[in-house]
Amino acid sequence: xxxxxxxxxxxxxxxxxxxxxxxxxxxxxxxxxxxxxxxxxxxxxxxxxxxxxxxxxxxxxxxxxxxxxxxxxxxxxxxxxxxxxxxxxxxxxxxxxxxxxxxxxxxxxxxxxxxxxxxxxxxxxxxxxxxxxxxxxxxxxxxxxxxxx
Numbered sequence: 001x002x003x004x005x006x007x008x009x010x011x012x013x014x015x016x017x018x019x020x021x022x023x024x025x026x027x028x029x030x031x032x033x034x035x036x037x038x039x040x041x042x043x044x045x046x047x048x049x050x051x052x053x054x055x056x057x058x059x060x061x062x063x064x065x066x067x068x069x070x071x072x073x074x075x076x077x078x079x080x081x082x083x084x085x086x087x088x089x090x091x092x093x094x095x096x097x098x099x100x101x102x103x104x105x106x107x108x109x110x111x112x113x114x115x116x117x118x119x120x121x122x123x124x125x126x127x128x129x130x131x132x133x134x135x136x137x138x139x140x141x142x143x144x145x146x147x148x149x
Contacts, residue, residue, distance in 0.1 A: 006027065007027050023036075026097070030099060032061060032068050032097070033097040034095060034096055036095070049134075054084060059079050062139045069100050075109075075144065075146060077120060077143055080142040085137070088128075094134060117144050118142075119142060124136070
Protein backbone atom coordinates (compact mmCIF):
# COMPACT_ATOMS: atom_id res chain seq x y z
CA UNK A 1 0.00 0.00 0.00
CA UNK A 2 1.20 3.50 -0.74
CA UNK A 3 0.74 6.47 1.62
CA UNK A 4 -2.52 7.63 0.00
CA UNK A 5 -4.00 4.14 0.36
CA UNK A 6 -2.88 3.93 3.99
CA UNK A 7 -4.38 7.35 4.77
CA UNK A 8 -7.67 6.32 3.12
CA UNK A 9 -7.68 3.07 5.09
CA UNK A 10 -7.34 5.05 8.33
CA UNK A 11 -10.28 7.33 7.54
CA UNK A 12 -12.58 5.06 5.52
CA UNK A 13 -12.37 1.50 6.93
CA UNK A 14 -14.42 2.00 10.12
CA UNK A 15 -17.83 3.59 9.40
CA UNK A 16 -17.95 5.81 12.52
CA UNK A 17 -14.43 7.11 11.86
CA UNK A 18 -15.47 7.95 8.31
CA UNK A 19 -18.59 9.76 9.56
CA UNK A 20 -16.49 11.61 12.15
CA UNK A 21 -14.75 13.76 9.56
CA UNK A 22 -11.34 12.73 10.90
CA UNK A 23 -8.60 14.16 8.70
CA UNK A 24 -5.04 12.96 8.23
CA UNK A 25 -3.10 16.24 8.05
CA UNK A 26 0.40 14.72 8.12
CA UNK A 27 1.36 11.15 7.28
CA UNK A 28 5.08 10.63 6.81
CA UNK A 29 7.74 8.30 8.15
CA UNK A 30 7.71 8.69 11.94
CA UNK A 31 5.33 11.69 11.94
CA UNK A 32 1.53 11.92 11.86
CA UNK A 33 -1.06 14.53 12.72
CA UNK A 34 -4.78 13.78 12.72
CA UNK A 35 -7.59 16.27 13.34
CA UNK A 36 -11.25 15.87 14.25
CA UNK A 37 -13.44 18.85 13.39
CA UNK A 38 -15.90 20.07 15.97
CA UNK A 39 -19.39 19.35 14.67
CA UNK A 40 -22.66 18.12 16.20
CA UNK A 41 -21.51 14.48 15.98
CA UNK A 42 -18.73 15.24 18.49
CA UNK A 43 -20.49 17.53 20.98
CA UNK A 44 -21.93 16.06 24.16
CA UNK A 45 -24.94 17.09 26.23
CA UNK A 46 -23.10 20.02 27.88
CA UNK A 47 -21.60 21.51 24.70
CA UNK A 48 -18.06 20.13 24.83
CA UNK A 49 -16.27 17.47 22.80
CA UNK A 50 -17.60 14.00 23.62
CA UNK A 51 -15.19 11.67 25.45
CA UNK A 52 -15.47 9.00 22.75
CA UNK A 53 -14.14 11.47 20.19
CA UNK A 54 -10.90 11.86 22.13
CA UNK A 55 -10.59 8.08 22.33
CA UNK A 56 -11.19 7.64 18.59
CA UNK A 57 -8.74 10.38 17.63
CA UNK A 58 -5.88 9.10 19.80
CA UNK A 59 -6.50 5.42 19.02
CA UNK A 60 -6.45 6.06 15.26
CA UNK A 61 -3.49 8.47 15.54
CA UNK A 62 -1.41 5.80 17.28
CA UNK A 63 -2.33 3.25 14.62
CA UNK A 64 -1.45 5.85 11.97
CA UNK A 65 1.98 6.35 13.53
CA UNK A 66 2.54 2.60 13.49
CA UNK A 67 1.59 2.38 9.80
CA UNK A 68 3.62 5.46 8.87
CA UNK A 69 6.65 4.10 10.71
CA UNK A 70 6.55 0.44 9.66
CA UNK A 71 4.08 0.06 6.79
CA UNK A 72 1.73 -2.94 6.61
CA UNK A 73 3.97 -5.52 4.99
CA UNK A 74 4.55 -7.52 8.15
CA UNK A 75 2.46 -6.41 11.16
CA UNK A 76 -0.76 -4.60 12.05
CA UNK A 77 -1.80 -2.92 15.32
CA UNK A 78 -4.89 -3.82 17.37
CA UNK A 79 -5.89 -1.70 20.37
CA UNK A 80 -5.43 -3.79 23.51
CA UNK A 81 -5.83 -1.19 26.27
CA UNK A 82 -6.17 2.55 26.54
CA UNK A 83 -6.29 4.96 29.44
CA UNK A 84 -7.33 8.58 28.95
CA UNK A 85 -6.91 11.56 31.26
CA UNK A 86 -9.19 14.49 30.42
CA UNK A 87 -7.37 17.71 31.35
CA UNK A 88 -9.49 20.52 29.93
CA UNK A 89 -12.84 20.56 28.10
CA UNK A 90 -12.56 21.26 24.37
CA UNK A 91 -15.16 22.96 22.23
CA UNK A 92 -13.05 23.41 19.09
CA UNK A 93 -11.37 21.09 16.60
CA UNK A 94 -8.88 18.79 18.31
CA UNK A 95 -5.75 17.16 16.96
CA UNK A 96 -3.16 14.58 17.89
CA UNK A 97 0.38 14.89 16.53
CA UNK A 98 2.89 12.10 17.09
CA UNK A 99 6.58 11.71 16.25
CA UNK A 100 8.85 8.70 16.43
CA UNK A 101 12.54 8.71 15.54
CA UNK A 102 13.91 5.82 13.50
CA UNK A 103 16.00 4.73 16.46
CA UNK A 104 13.02 4.70 18.84
CA UNK A 105 10.84 2.97 16.22
CA UNK A 106 13.47 0.24 15.80
CA UNK A 107 13.79 -0.14 19.58
CA UNK A 108 10.01 -0.47 20.03
CA UNK A 109 9.65 -3.03 17.24
CA UNK A 110 12.66 -5.22 18.09
CA UNK A 111 10.92 -7.36 20.77
CA UNK A 112 7.89 -7.77 18.51
CA UNK A 113 10.05 -9.04 15.66
CA UNK A 114 11.83 -11.39 18.08
CA UNK A 115 8.56 -12.93 19.36
CA UNK A 116 6.49 -12.56 16.20
CA UNK A 117 3.94 -10.39 18.04
CA UNK A 118 3.76 -8.22 21.12
CA UNK A 119 2.77 -4.98 22.76
CA UNK A 120 3.63 -1.53 21.42
CA UNK A 121 2.95 1.19 23.99
CA UNK A 122 2.46 4.81 23.05
CA UNK A 123 1.85 7.96 25.09
CA UNK A 124 0.02 10.76 23.31
CA UNK A 125 -1.73 14.08 23.78
CA UNK A 126 -4.76 15.75 22.24
CA UNK A 127 -4.61 19.51 21.68
CA UNK A 128 -7.33 22.08 20.94
CA UNK A 129 -7.17 24.95 18.43
CA UNK A 130 -5.70 27.27 21.08
CA UNK A 131 -2.75 24.87 21.55
CA UNK A 132 -3.89 23.70 24.98
CA UNK A 133 -3.42 20.03 25.88
CA UNK A 134 -6.96 18.79 26.56
CA UNK A 135 -6.31 15.07 27.07
CA UNK A 136 -3.47 12.57 27.46
CA UNK A 137 -3.48 8.87 26.79
CA UNK A 138 -1.42 5.75 27.04
CA UNK A 139 -2.44 3.18 24.48
CA UNK A 140 -1.20 -0.38 24.30
CA UNK A 141 -1.47 -1.82 20.81
CA UNK A 142 -1.10 -5.55 20.36
CA UNK A 143 0.98 -5.99 17.22
CA UNK A 144 0.18 -9.13 15.26
CA UNK A 145 1.41 -10.58 11.99
CA UNK A 146 -0.49 -9.38 8.97
CA UNK A 147 -3.34 -11.89 8.48
CA UNK A 148 -3.17 -13.96 5.30
CA UNK A 149 -6.15 -13.21 3.07
